[in-house]
Amino acid sequence: MENSLAFARRLDQADPLRSYRDRFYIPERAGKPLIYFCGNSLGLQPKSARQALDRELVIWQQHGVEGWFEGESPWLTVHQRCKQPLAQIVGAQPSEVCPMNNLTVNMHLLLTSFYQPGAGRTKILTIGGDFPSDQYALETHLQTRGLNPADALLEIFPRTSEYTWRTEDILTAIEEHRDSLALVLMSGLHYYTGQVFDMAAIAQKARELGIPVGFDLAHAVGNVPLKLHDWGVDFAFWCSYKYLNSGPGGVSGIFVHEKHHDASLPRLAGWWGYDETRRFDMTKGFVPMTGADGWQLSTPTVLAVAVHHAALQITAEAGLEALRQKSELLTGFLEFVLRQSGQPMDIMTPASPAGRGCQLSLLIENDGKAVFNRLTEQGIIGDWREPNCIRLAPTPLYNTFEEVWRVGQVFQSS
Structure with a gap:
């Protein structure tokens, strides 16, 4: 692996699941997409959700109680x-x-x-x-x-x-x-x-x-x-x-x-x-x-x-096998850039890809909350757990390798 933007973009270009990101709404702040690494708490909204919901609302509107028995x-x-x-x-x-x-x-x-x-x-x-x-x-x-x-x-x-x-x-x-x-x-x-x-x-x-x-x-x-x-x-x-x-x-x-x-x-x-x-x-x-x-x-x-x-x-x-393959690479890249950031931390999550999902739990003993606040200020949405844990979950359906690299850059500067 390489800790570079060019390397991250090459991984994104080669990602067979890259088109799935376009099927979700990415939260924004001031018109700029956030880096959302909190799918372990709440996944993002599929763009197809509104259409599916509207379809049932129309059935309710037009059929009332008969919606239980009528239609396709x-x-x-x-x-x-x-x-x-x-x-x-x-x-x-x-x-x-x-x-x-x-x-x-x-x-x-x-x-x-x-x-x-x-x-x-x-x-x-x-x-x-x-x-x-x-x-x-x-x-x-x-x-x-x-x-x-x-x-x-x-x-x-x-x-x-x-x-x-x-x-x-x-x-x-x-x-x-x-x-x-x-x-x-x-x-x-x-x-x-x-x-x-x-x-x-x-x-x-x-x-x-x-x-x-x-x-x-x-x-x-x-x-x-x-x-x-x-x-x-x-x-x-x-x-x-x-x-x-x-x-x-x-x-x-x-x-x-x-x-x-x-x-x-x-x-x-x-x-x-x-x-x-x-x-x-x-x-x-x-x-x-x-x-x-x-x-x-x-x-x-x-x-x-x-x-x-x-x-x-x-x-x-997308299929769980393909998602798992990307997840292991995405989470592995996150571990790589975090360890190169120079930020003192313990990674609680197992190092073996087989022993973890798409999440890393970081223990930062000194000023962990300040690091988390810095991530939030830079548009990175993770999860804080008292007293000193930051959970980051790069999700293969909608997160990118470039986002992982940018997270590493914020740690490096914190």
Whole structure:
């Protein structure tokens, strides 16, 4: 690699995904495009989102309630539009995925089904310091089951003086607690460090020991290739407003492996998860739809699903393999220019491309907030995490190598 503008522009010229940037609105300040490295918090708006939203508004305007049944894409089956691209993105069968609700709602729903304590197995193994929403959900869910989180929650932390987790430590913990574990549930990619966990190895170990395993994919979906079906993951859930670019608070999604589609698992049910061929019979006794659709509760948010579908099509069209290839090069170039900048910092994120997504988490002990403010002043949008962490996420769908180089120049001058 070369730390030069000319080199960055050569990489951009050779980038097979370079045209995808034109399919997003790039935020501006005073008429000048910002360098947006915050897709790990909120992805940018696809230009196709407004058209997709307007189409549904016209249907609402012209058809009213009949929009549920009339037209080429009746709202009654609106969730089905997203199933094929979602399945492609997470490595699943279409029947195994469903767009619905928000992430933490789906987490509680799936915990109800897959966390079944008993016969000495009551513990949930997770990683320490996971995203706060997951921590709160696990804590309160255990309390509703009459269990003390201090006893039932087993948290695995990195080793002393290390920022990230070693796969062997997670696998060892699963083995050591095999007789007391009722569930393994953790993020697939850590929000703070940017570390990608070896989900395949973790799922295999849990499966060998007969322990259900699930993943929160909020920071992994649309970021790294996933093979949930082939890995034998029991369930997963995610949000869509980060790397899937489906808008603030966009609809979440779930994965339930087909081996659990026989309707025997307990679940919290709602009308929209009822067998759609009989849904309007309004009869007593819940009969779930087949597959992940049977975990739906309420009427889908049609406008949000329309935007979600428009955004999913872009990611599915680009393909996760191509996105991953660019992501590794883009993030690697960012690491290269940062290390050449002379700015004292520790990079928490693993150095191995296989161990990270499109994010670097920088620890700057002295004047880190001043460096972050300098980035903001120069039109670079990243993310500040107290007390001394800057997260930068160059996203392959819309960020460029020239932008990466310019970020490095600001660090060099800070």
